[in-house]
Amino acid sequence: MWGIELQKKSKISLARQIFLSLKQRILTGEIAQGEELPSTRELAKGLGVSRNTVCDAYDMLLTEGFIVSRQGALSRVAEGLHIVQKEVVSLKEHKKEHVPVRWDFKTGQPDLSLFPWPLWSQMIRHATNTLSAQQLEYSGPKGYEPLCQEIAHWLMRNRSIDVNPEDIFITSGATQAFHLLVDILYKEDYAFALENPSHPGIHTVLQDRGHLLQWMPVDQQGANISCIRDKDISAVYVTPSHQFPLGGILPATRRAALIRLASEKDFYVIEDDYDSEFRYSGAPVSPIYSMDSSRVVYVGTFSKTLFPSLRIGFTILPKPLQAKWKHYRNFMDVQNPVLEQVALTEFLRKRKMDKHIQHMRRIYAEKRNVLLNAVEHSFCNAVQFWGDASGLHVALQFPGMEFTKEFMLSCQNAGIRIQAVSQYCSVQNNHTDKLLMGYGHLNNTQIRKGVKALFQLIAENSSQGLALK
Amino acid sequence: MWGIELQKKSKISLARQIFLSLKQRILTGEIAQGEELPSTRELAKGLGVSRNTVCDAYDMLLTEGFIVSRQGALSRVAEGLHIVQKEVVSLKEHKKEHVPVRWDFKTGQPDLSLFPWPLWSQMIRHATNTLSAQQLEYSGPKGYEPLCQEIAHWLMRNRSIDVNPEDIFITSGATQAFHLLVDILYKEDYAFALENPSHPGIHTVLQDRGHLLQWMPVDQQGANISCIRDKDISAVYVTPSHQFPLGGILPATRRAALIRLASEKDFYVIEDDYDSEFRYSGAPVSPIYSMDSSRVVYVGTFSKTLFPSLRIGFTILPKPLQAKWKHYRNFMDVQNPVLEQVALTEFLRKRKMDKHIQHMRRIYAEKRNVLLNAVEHSFCNAVQFWGDASGLHVALQFPGMEFTKEFMLSCQNAGIRIQAVSQYCSVQNNHTDKLLMGYGHLNNTQIRKGVKALFQLIAENSSQGLALK
Known part of the structure; x- marks a missing residue:
């Protein structure tokens, strides 16, 4: 009946289903402007619902201006309603495949497990x-x-x-x-x-x-x-x-x-x-x-x-x-x-x-010591620390080296998330020899193993001339 | 001793008090740039505190660069620290005296007592x-x-x-x-x-x-x-x-x-x-x-x-x-x-x-009826309602009237908070004969008495020609 299919078990009321169905067909032009709708009695009979239900549906159409009605006459579809609906292009985001992060030195990361x-x-x-x-x-x-x-x-x-x-x-x-x-x-x-x-x-x-x-x-x-x-x-x-x-x-x-x-x-x-x-x-x-x-x-x-x-x-x-x-x-x-x-x-x-900050300061101080020791152990004197007296990260300077985009990509491919200071620089860039290591959220083992992984990667890349000036 | 007054019962440590006091006097120029500070031993003795305390204070000054120190020599105040502090003008806000609001018809106000x-x-x-x-x-x-x-x-x-x-x-x-x-x-x-x-x-x-x-x-x-x-x-x-x-x-x-x-x-x-x-x-x-x-x-x-x-x-x-x-x-x-x-x-x-919305819809519907009845009772046919089928406010049109700034001020002076539609209009303004009445937050008595108060005010102002075109 009039292309309306009712679902009796739906959470949406029958009147609303009739309304939505008619509205949709008016908007797409399937029911033309000026066209008469069936009488409420007729449609109710056709759909096997009570006449009140159809009256409610027509009221909704009337309230929103989809139909016009005059005393004693059948309701008609209002003028100027047809919308040509554009095809919605599905813009599915292209998802890159990433190597999972194993050593995560991102900065500004508190240890939330201790909150x-x-x-x-x-x-x-x-x-x-x-x-x-x-x-x-x-x-x-x-x-x-x-x-x-x-x-x-x-x-x-x-x-x-x-x-x-x-x-x-x-x-x-x-x-x-x-x-x-x-x-x-x-x-x-x-x-x-x-x-x-x-x-x-x-x-x-x-x-x-x-x-x-x-x-x-x-x-x-x-x-x-x-x-x-x-x-x-x-x-x-x-x-x-x-x-x-x-x-x-x-x-x-x-x-x-x-x-x-x-x-x-x-x-x-x-x-x-x-x-x-x-x-x-x-x-x-x-x-x-x-x-x-x-x-x-x-x-x-x-x-x-x-x-x-x-x-x-x-x-x-x-x-x-x-x-x-x-x-x-x-x-x-x-x-x-x-x-x-x-x-x-x-x-x-x-x-x-x-109390919380005192506690965390002790925790972070220990993590920082573990990091500094691990870096010194791996890199000996090849590294200088910047800003290691406070915060949740340190900057490491490797004099004579240059951390290129290729090197940062090889970090990513090795599962090491780490940032170069140059990523935070404007065009004039004097800090291409520095890396940032956030440690607040890592445990001691993660810090030690992460530093080791970084050391190996830098050693490999140096021998291939990638990270060297 | 050096203008430092220590408060032993303060929550601020003695070292910090010494630091803050010296810093303040360096910034105001009382202690000049290049000037030597007393030795830690001397100052400790003078203030009756341990030498460690003074060392801590000097460390703070050193860390922040207020003093420079060389091995074996006395610490000196760093160059270029003096700041001429502008007088801070106290900008105490001028508080207007308001008549307390007795009838508050502000819009968009839910009844939070029923949350x-x-x-x-x-x-x-x-x-x-x-x-x-x-x-x-x-x-x-x-x-x-x-x-x-x-x-x-x-x-x-x-x-x-x-x-x-x-x-x-x-x-x-x-x-x-x-x-x-x-x-x-x-x-x-x-x-x-x-x-x-x-x-x-x-x-x-x-x-x-x-x-x-x-x-x-x-x-x-x-x-x-x-x-x-x-x-x-x-x-x-x-x-x-x-x-x-x-x-x-x-x-x-x-x-x-x-x-x-x-x-x-x-x-x-x-x-x-x-x-x-x-x-x-x-x-x-x-x-x-x-x-x-x-x-x-x-x-x-x-x-x-x-x-x-x-x-x-x-x-x-x-x-x-x-x-x-x-x-x-x-x-x-x-x-x-x-x-x-x-x-x-x-x-x-x-x-x-x-459930909450169903409940509140019933409550607001009742409040709305009380408002509509009260307005009709007071103003009879002089008023038309706009947008009374939903929401937490209605607009009232008083054909032939004009709600001037003077009238709105007299509302304020009578303890009635109410807004004119024209306050929401751009310069081209066709709605000078309309008021807004929010009722969501009011109880029935407040609504009835508020409408009465508004009626009296409009009647008075009409007779004085204030709200009339």
Whole structure:
């Protein structure tokens, strides 16, 4: 009957099935515009359903304007409904066959198997027990106020900086902070200054927007800012506590010069303090923020100290940027979910964070020692370490070697996931002799065997001249 | 001794106190560059602390480059550290004194007091019990796959649309979807077409970016698309199931014409299906997506059906847009937190969502009746309703009246929070005689008393000529 096939056991009601079937045939032109539909009585009889069912279906067609009806006349198909449907081309992604990764030295990877999940679950449970109906509402782009307060206390305990909770803004990780700051700090014809090499996060956003970039070369002490002195700069992005990826600590003289320049030329310094919690030797390094809080936007994250899929970070914003930040965040995603914010507040308040970080610092310090020893054992004096005093990775320099694309491909084919520093560089590239080794997530055996595998591969490639200059 | 005052009971270690104090005085220039610091023995004696403590403090200064030291010589303050600190001007926000809100008719407000929080807490607990360490990692910009699958089932049950879970992308609410779509669909010199009036979400993002806009007038049936026929359009944003804010249902003829035009001129239709779950009379309205899934980007959210601070929504993306979406989301905030996604999966899988929405639909239908009755009782025939068949608000038209800024201010002063439709309009404004009344969050008494208060205010203002043309 009218090409309608009903399935009595379907979860979709009979009326809806009739509606969907008629609608489909109207759209494809099988039932032409102006054509009369059968009367409800007739169709009901034909399909063996109640007349009410057909009336419901016709009502749906009427509500959505597929048919028009006049008192006493049969319903007709409305004009102008026919759509010529294009064939949908199936765009099946071409999947490359990869050699499985056996030794994974990717960077920025915390050891999640040691995360105190039962304790965190307690905090979540506490949060579900304390949240009120009012807190299910939007609470605005700044973030959960008690969390901002606890972060301020935490920053005093952990980084010795004195921050007004009013200036702390919760984010979905550091990534979101960089995205927002690009929009907030943008000035036409002014450049963003980045370290070369640097993390692709902020770099990619700037590239996508087509904004001007100014690269600052990086040496063992971090960024060299002298090249930006006579440029028009809207903001400078730096990783002063542990340059990413080379690990240098920006010396106080450069810091002071940067702050003076920022003041003079009226730009902001974005301080990415991404790995500062894990420092293994030497004294803790203070953030630049502590030098001049009016010029520095401090960006912190809990992705490494807790876990990445938590999606909580924070920014300390100078007052003049706050209104713009609120506006942009409001129309970006409004705010973070409330539940994790309440849980994290309790985690910080009870000093569980302090304990967890102390614990992990010991663990990571041991892993780092295993890595350094394994590298020294395999490569003897052929290698220099960069930035091994903190963080979850080190950079290895092999003087005289050059890690070409071919070499990186042979790593992949050998099941070794490892990155060359040059992958993080702009076109001007002075770091072709360096590799990055992340170790936070590996156990001691994995580290030792991975280093051995890398050594063999480098030895083979060297003898074939692949990795040698 | 050297201006250092130690607090023995502080949580900050003595070494750190010494470090911070010396650092501060170096930065302000009180201790000049090149100046020698006292020997560690001397300072330790002077401060009454152990020599180790002072050594630690000096190590910190050395690490951060505040001092330089040579074997056998006293440490000296490094060059170029002095920062002239600007006076930080206190920018205390000027807080306006507001009359407290007594009758709050804001739109889009669910009744959160009826949210089944104990049930939701169970889902959260279930999620904390099932998450593995691996799931604490980044899982990428698409979203939690089992959630995408449950949303596909839900869409079939609730909206009768057949969606491949591969095409569903989780978002932080609809807000984030609009933000991303502006970046993804932007074409230079092409306009985004918006309904006039429309929601400020996507409009504001477009304005911030300085993109071209094309307004489509809205009548009782929704957007009139004839004005975009000969324009260069990159995307059309519509609310076809319940136009925001006027409530019209876009008729099938206009839908088909829109899809044909999109195909012809190669643009995408963004379908904001924001309120479709709450429909009180007539048959359910299908999304445009069901007409041509290759041309429509469907945007849904759980902010109204569950709660706003959950921050979960989703988008159904045509294949050609998916790679770009992933790229932009990756550098925006990477992904949603994992916990709520797992909880929502279970909530959908167990059909708790279906039950909750059925329950709330009954509740909101009653509130809506109370509102309609109260308005009819007070205003008799002076009022026409727009879009009262679904959603959490209605628009009221008062033919012959004009709701001026002065009138809206007098509402505020009378403790009535209410919005005029004209607040959502572009400059061309044909809706100055309409008010919006949100009722989802109000109880029956609040609705009745609020309508009465509004009636009195309009009556007073009419007699003073304020709200009359």
